[in-house]
Amino acid sequence: MPNEVAMIAGTIGPDIGYYIKTALPNIKLYLVDVVEEPLKNAQKRFEGYAKKAVESKKMKEDKAKEVLANIVFHHGLQPDQELRSGDRSGHRKHSSQAEDL
Numbered sequence: 001m002p003n004e005v006a007m008i009a010g011t012i013g014p015d016i017g018y019y020i021k022t023a024l025p026n027i028k029l030y031l032v033d034v035v036e037e038p039l040k041n042a043q044k045r046f047e048g049y050a051k052k053a054v055e056s057k058k059m060k061e062d063k064a065k066e067v068l069a070n071i072v073f074h075h076g077l078q079p080d081q082e083l084r085s086g087d088r089s090g091h092r093k094h095s096s097q098a099e100d101l
């Protein structure tokens with residue numbers, strides 16, 4: 001079982017990522033995009049989904065906190081770069097990360 005997953009944000013990436021985080025809340029999720037807007041939308045969507053799940057009592061608050069933790073919104077992956085665990089040199093992180101909320 002991996003302990004880190006990275007995926008392109010785009011339109012559908014956040015939904016796939018949220019599903020993964022609800023199934024495996026302790027996994028570290030990197031949502032990556034060269035455009036900043038999908039990353040901002042992804043962060044809003046994650047928070048909205050978790051809030052709704054807690055309000056409708058489908059998820060406990062503790063779990064929602066776990067789901068929203070360990071997410072890196074990563075802006076600027078270039079085609080010739082790859083994300084490697086423990087080596088983020090040359091990559092820019094989006095200014096806000098869900099783990100900081």
Ligand SMILES: NC(=O)c1ccc[n+]([C@@H]2O[C@H](COP(=O)([O-])OP(=O)(O)OC[C@H]3O[C@@H](n4cnc5c(N)ncnc54)[C@H](O)[C@@H]3O)[C@@H](O)[C@H]2O)c1
Nearest residue numbers: 007008009010011012013032033034035038076077078079
């Ligand atoms: N749409 C689906 O049904 C579906 C199903 C399963 C998996 N996926 C996967 O989800 C991810 C997003 O798909 P989508 O349908 O939302 O696509 P999309 O076309 O909406 O978004 C693609 C995104 O990729 C970004 N991008 C392009 N080149 C890049 C690069 N070199 N580095 C980083 N980002 C780059 C673009 O800025 C764009 O926001 C993809 O990895 C796709 O394979 C999509």
